[in-house]
Amino acid sequence: MNSEIGIYIHIPFCKSKCLYCDYPSTTNINIQQKYFNYLMKDIELNKYDGKIKTVFLGGGTPSYVDIKYIENIFKKLNITNAFEITIESNPETLTEKKLYNYKMLGINRLSMGIQTFDNNILRAMNRQYNNEIIEKKFNLARKFFFNINFDFILGLPGDNMNILKKNLELIEKLQPQHVSYYIFDDNHPTPLKSLLDKGKMKLPEYEFIEDGFDLIIEELDRMGYKRYEISNWSKKGFECNHNLIYWNNENYYGYGISAGGHVNNIRYTKTSELKKYFKYLNENKIPYEYYNENTLLEELTEELFMGLRLIDGIKVKKLKTKYGKLYEKFFKKLIQMVSDLIKVDNRIRLSKKGQDLSKMVFEKILEVRENIEWI
Ligand SMILES: C[S@@+](CC[C@H](N)C(=O)[O-])C[C@H]1O[C@@H](n2cnc3c(N)ncnc32)[C@H](O)[C@@H]1O
Ligand code: SF4
Secondary structure, X not given: OOOEEEEEEEEOEOOOOOOOOOOOOXXXXXXXXXXXXXXXXXXXXXXXXXXXXXXXEEEOOHHHOOHHHHHHHHHHHOOOOOOEEEEEEOHHHOOHHHHHHHHHHOOOEEEEEEEOOOHHHHHHOOOOOOHHHHHHHHHHHHOOOOOEEEEEEEOOOOOOHHHHHHHHHHHHHHOOOEEEEEEOOOOOOOHHHHHHHOOOOOOOOXXXXXXXXXXXXXXXXXXXXXXXXXXXXXXXXXXXXXXXXXXXXXXXXXXXXXXEEEEOOEEEEEXXXXXXXXXXXXXXXXXXXXXXXXXXXHHHHHHHHHHOOEOOOEEHHHHHHHHHHHHHHHHHHHHHHOOOEEEEOOEEEEOHHHHHOHHHHHHHHHHHHHHOOOO
């Protein structure tokens, strides 16, 4: 395959667990060596094919592990000149030495998990830094990286308009090239979820989330960030190319626990359980939890799911070329059910209201998929 591909590597180690987080990770750093040995085997068994365009080291906290493991991954994958290589980090783990080594390895994009600048929320969520550390580490990171992303969460317990305004002021002051602002998702079994269920913690009112998100859109736009995906903004030319591979339904491979991949019409996820991951690899099996050869209809549904998250939506020509009559039939039904789907400049995309109600739109896409007769 001569096409360009993305590579996602999951590094499941964290210094401590945050109350709101359901991502697969462990605080047992003693199994680092073992995990990375198995990861090498995963890469060997599930060989990638194509030219690497992007690499994303995600977690967990990739910046927490020893640099030698990251070096080994790069050697194994034979990463020479990928266009974009991102590493996710938690502010307190960043040191001058690590940042220098990342740069030497060819990493050219640093993602910092900030979540909020509010010290009370950071403490309550068990994050291991405060706002002073964020600024200090950001200034240190700036010596090595121009392309820096900040991840935020809107709507954690204690969040309010004053805090949001301060977060936005700090974005304006520090000027990262990219900002992700996710709305807190409480649909996962986390320690925070049980505290909320027991009434020991409280989420902010929904009204704050709605007004707050509008303020984020307005303020980031004023600061010169372009919203290019429902929860993602960037300065011109600094969109996350790796995530664009996901949203454009292109090809990527995933290595490590819970890592997902999409290669031609194959969609897969690796197991999220460390035990199973080790067991499958011991048996020389690729540790899939999910593996599906998508039908054309499944592929189209996924393409819509992903592409409609982009503010500019999807090129109609691309859909017509790939899916032909099936696309015409699907779209005819979908447009009857979703009034917030619009077709402009030969692209289909969601209206502002559709973006706000994207969950509902995605449910409708599934409904059409269930009801459409195969042609
Ligand atoms: C899983 S973390 C990994 C990176 C790093 N360890 C960190 O803590 O920032 C990636 C991002 O997912 C987002 N995230 C995690 N749990 C979330 C939740 N329950 N709701 C919304 N976003 C969440 C956070 O913004 C976080 O930066
Ligand atoms: S939010 Fe990040 S640091 Fe916290 S537990 Fe999840 S992956 Fe680890």
